[in-house]
Amino acid sequence: MKKRIIFHIDVNSAYLSWEATWRLQHGSSLDLRNIPSVVGGDPKSRHGIILAKSIPAKKYEIKTGETLYSARQKCPDLLIVPPNYELYMKCSNVMYSILKEYSHLVQRYSIDECFVDYTQSEDLFGDPLKVAYNISNRIKKELGFTVNIGIANNKLLAKMASELEKPDKIHTLFPNEIEDKMWKLPIDELFMVGRRTLPKLKNIGINTIGDLAKADGFHMKSYLKSHGFLIWNYANGLDETLVREEDIVQKGIGNSTTMHYDVSDRREANLVLLSLAEMVCMRLRNKNALAKLISISIKNSDFLHYSHQCKIQSPTDSTNVIYKHVKKLFDEVWKLEPIRHLGVRVGELCGKEFYQTSFFDEDLLDQYRKIDKTVDSIRKRYGRESIIRGAFLNSGLKPIVGGVGEEEYQMMSSLL
DNA sequence: TCTGGGGTCCTAGGACCC
C-alpha cells in the first residue's frame, strides 16, 4: 500500500498574527509581531487571561492562559489588544479555502490548524516539500501571516513536525527522522502529554519522548491505562487515524460564561442559565438536531467546579423544555454559594427522524416549536437581540450568551 | 482590577438485571 503523505498546517501565534495582519492592512505602521504584545481578555469583566502572545512577549516567559496581571509583572510595557473572534474565523476560512485547492481531504482540527491528506494529490502537484513551500508562500503573500507546515506519513507525526521550530518553517518527520528529531525532545512536548501526566512519567524516569518510546508498551498500559498505551504509540510515531472531511457528527453543544461579578441570587442565576440555554438551543436547531442529555456546570468563587446532568425521555430542541430541565438541575445541586461561572450543555444528539412523540402535552410542544421557529427567523434576519425575553429587560444581564461565530464547523472531533 | 471558552474521550462507582 502507498505511504500516506500528510501535511499539518499551523498558524504561528494565530490570534496575534491575525490581529497584526489586520492592523497593518488597516493603516497601522506597527507590527504587533515585532514587539512584546498579546491578545487578551478584559480583567474588569474577569476575562483577564492571555489568549496569544508575540515572539518578543514569549521572551519574557509570558505564557498562554496566564493572567494579564502576571504578564504585566513580567513585562510592564506589554501591549495588550482585545480579541476579535469574527476576524479570526474569517482568517481561518480563507486559509482553509487555499488548502482545499491542493486536496479534497482537508480536516479542520481547530481554528488555526488543518490536516491535509496529500497522498492522492502527489500525481497532480508533485513533490510534497515543494508544494508545502508553495502553500506557505501563498499564505504569506496573499493573506499576510506565516504558518508552520509539518510533513509526515501520519497525522501525529505531521503535527509533531509542525511544532519543531517556529515561525515560518517547514519540517518533515519521516520514520527515519523520528529518533533524531523527536526522541530528544522533553516528554511534555509529545501530543497528549499534559500537566497531570508529566509528573507520572517523570516518576518512573521518563524524561524524553525517546525514553517513553523505549519503555515497555504493556507496562505503560498497566500504569496509565489506555492513555498510557496511546502516548507510548505516539512516542513511537504510530498513528493510523484518517484525515477526515467536514461531515463529522458533533457530539455535543455547550456554552458557558464567567459573570462580571459573583452571583448569589437564584433568580439572577436562572436568568444567566436562560441566556445560555437560548444560545445552545439556537445552535441545536440550526444543526437540525435534537438532544437527549442536558447538563449544567457551576464554578464557585473558590474555583471549585461541579456539574449535574439528566437524560430526558424524548429528545428535544425546545428552549422552553431544555430550560425547564436546566433550572431543575441547578436547584438540585447549587449549594447556595456565590457563583463565578455557569454552563449549559446538551449531548447525545440525534437527527429529527428519531423524533418520538411524548403523548403528553403534544399541543404545548407544538406551540413551543412554532415559537422557537419564529424567534430563530427573526433573530436571523434582524440580529441576535432583536427579540429577547421580557425577563431580561432592566436586568443588566445579556439576554443571549455564548456562541461560536457564524459558521459552525466541526473542530477537535476526536483526539486527532 | 488574578485565574476564558469550546470541545472529546476515559474511568470509577453505583444501580440494576439475570
Place this chain on the structure above:
DNA sequence: TCTGGGGTCCTAGGACCC
C-alpha cells in the same frame, strides 16, 4: 446460614486539546 459475577446504563469528575 452462605453472599457470585457478568453485563449495561447512568453519573460525576478528570484529562487532554486549541
